[in-house]
Amino acid sequence: MEMKQTRGKQENPNRSGVSTANVQIMPAMDMSGSAYGTEENRPLAAYEKPGYELCGYVDRFLETEAGPVPSVRRVLDKADRLSTIAVRCGIRRHNYLVSPGLYGIGKPDTGSEVLVTANYKLTFDHLRSALGNVSAWILVLDTRGVNVWCAAGKKTFSTRELVNRIRAVSLETVVTHRRVIVPQLGATGVSARQVREQSGFRVVYGPVRACDIPAFLNNGRKADKQMRQVTFPLFDRFVLTPVEIHSALKPMGITVLVLLILSGIGPSFFSFQEAWDRGGTALLALAAGFLSGAVLTPVLLPFLPSRKFAFKGVVTGSLCAAALLPVLVPAVGSFTGAAALYIFSVMVSSHLAMNFTGATPFTSPSGVEKEMKQYIPLQMAGVLVSAGLWIYSAF
Amino acid sequence: MKDFRYLEDVATLVLDEEKCIGCGLCTEVCPHAVFEMNQNRAKIVDFNACMECGACVSNCPADAISVSPGVG
Ligand code: SF4
Numbered sequence: 412m413e414m415k416q417t418r419g420k421q422e423n424p425n426r427s428g429v430s431t432a433n434v435q436i437m438p439a440m441d442m443s444g445s446a447y448g449t450e451e452n453r454p455l456a457a458y459e460k461p462g463y464e465l466c467g468y469v470d471r472f473l474e475t476e477a478g479p480v481p482s483v484r485r486v487l488d489k490a491d492r493l494s495t496i497a498v499r500c501g502i503r504r505h506n507y508l509v510s511p512g513l514y515g516i517g518k519p520d521t522g523s524e525v526l527v528t529a530n531y532k533l534t535f536d537h538l539r540s541a542l543g544n545v546s547a548w549i550l551v552l553d554t555r556g557v558n559v560w561c562a563a564g565k566k567t568f569s570t571r572e573l574v575n576r577i578r579a580v581s582l583e584t585v586v587t588h589r590r591v592i593v594p595q596l597g598a599t600g601v602s603a604r605q606v607r608e609q610s611g612f613r614v615v616y617g618p619v620r621a622c623d624i625p626a627f628l629n630n631g632r633k634a635d636k637q638m639r640q641v642t643f644p645l646f647d648r649f650v651l652t653p654v655e656i657h658s659a660l661k662p663m664g665i666t667v668l669v670l671l672i673l674s675g676i677g678p679s680f681f682s683f684q685e686a687w688d689r690g691g692t693a694l695l696a697l698a699a700g701f702l703s704g705a706v707l708t709p710v711l712l713p714f715l716p717s718r719k720f721a722f723k724g725v726v727t728g729s730l731c732a733a734a735l736l737p738v739l740v741p742a743v744g745s746f747t748g749a750a751a752l753y754i755f756s757v758m759v760s761s762h763l764a765m766n767f768t769g770a771t772p773f774t775s776p777s778g779v780e781k782e783m784k785q786y787i788p789l790q791m792a793g794v795l796v797s798a799g800l801w802i803y804s805a806f
Numbered sequence: 807m808k809d810f811r812y813l814e815d816v817a818t819l820v821l822d823e824e825k826c827i828g829c830g831l832c833t834e835v836c837p838h839a840v841f842e843m844n845q846n847r848a849k850i851v852d853f854n855a856c857m858e859c860g861a862c863v864s865n866c867p868a869d870a871i872s873v874s875p876g877v878g
């Protein structure tokens with residue numbers, strides 16, 4: 412250590428050459444000495460363990476009765492932001508997680524609040540950057556890298572996990588009060604009464620949105636009505652669309668194949684040329700339905716008529732397909748063929764729009780079931796009619 | 807949520823007002839303001855906003871609430 416330090420500070424007269432005196436192999440090896448670990452650039456060296464890498468969002472460690480607790484930064488760095496974008500786009504969807512356990516933010520002490528959250532890194536990042544200047548403990552549950560609401564629905568954000576995690580981190584030695592703040596959207600998986608019975612900690616339900624936490628705490632841990640209600644703003648609807656696109660890709664791939672095969676059927680029984688030509692036009696119709704159902708409908712959701720998502724999809728699908736007609740009609744060369752593609756677009760859009768019910772925070776499963784019972788037969792019939800017309804139009 | 811409403815009369819939410827002990831927890835956990843307290847008893851004020859998430863059910867200390875999506 413000492414040798415490295417003196418070396419780092421040493422002025423090197425042979426910066427650009429090879430010197431036998433300093434045993435310098437490459438000039439770059441001695442550049443300002445920053446490649447060497449010093450007290451200044453590796454202040455957390457004492458906490459390093461072989462085989463572990465320190466997370467970028469940890470800035471120091473807090474000594475507590477229960478041992479050292481990592482303290483996290485409030486400000487997201489470039490790496491956090493870049494990976495957020497990647498996750499949103501579906502490039503890195505899995506294993507984007509934070510180790511479950513106890514963290515600190517700011518200067519928490521034995522009287523500070525304990526904020527419970529999920530170990531999905533996006534959720535964790537969102538929380539730590541939304542706290543203003545609040546000092547608190549953050550208890551991260553193991554939700555297998557899934558956000559609070561979805562995890563509560565799947566019961567991984569649960570009474571049991573919370574109770575076990577409270578025990579595992581010896582929370583009772585870190586804080587003197589007996590209270591944890593659980594995000595309201597986690598309530599589906601948690602029973603406040605059971606948590607108290609099993610751990611001695613009282614569950615206080617915090618606001619729906621992390622950005623309301625400072626106000627909630629200032630308000631004596633009381634949330635007003637607006638903090639308790641879920642909203643579904645444009646941005647939220649928009650960031651969900653890559654997920655929709657992602658989950659629709661596989662069935663879309665199969666559909667592409669079927670379309671190409673159907674398009675090849677004609678007077679000469681099967682023609683690859685036709686499969687290519689007519690198939691290309693059919694794919695255009697598919698793409699229109701896809702964009703309309705998986706992107707346009709979610710984004711325009713509140714402005715579209717009807718409460719039924721499947722019908723909203725019919726509306727956007729009709730508009731998109733209509734916009735495409737000037738291209739479709741000359742490409743297909745027949746009214747029947749264009750009609751087939753039009754119907755097809757609308758049905759694809761309707762189906763994908765209906766799928767989006769699974770991603771919204773206000774659709775009841777009973778309602779979705781009702782809608783599906785009504786619209787799936789319709790959509791299937793529509794697709795069959797369209798396929799019939801499409802084949803017919805080839806003759 | 808006022809701008810987003812889903813289908814009416816489909817939710818399976820049932821509140822047994824007799825059992826309610828008036829703790830108010832259901833009004834805290836519901837993300838759609840379905841309940842309100844009325845003379846120390848919970849009352850359903852916006853039935854059609856219920857998305858059957860079950861938060862009220864798992865937190866009601868008196869087992870006064872139920873939802874059963876997927877049944878019927
Ligand atoms: S099931 Fe969910 S949305 Fe319905 S009343 Fe209970 S908490 Fe509210």
Ligand code: SF4
Pocket residue numbers: 825826827828829830831832833847848865866867868869870871
């Ligand atoms: S949670 Fe149960 S006991 Fe408490 S107010 Fe609501 S219905 Fe009544």
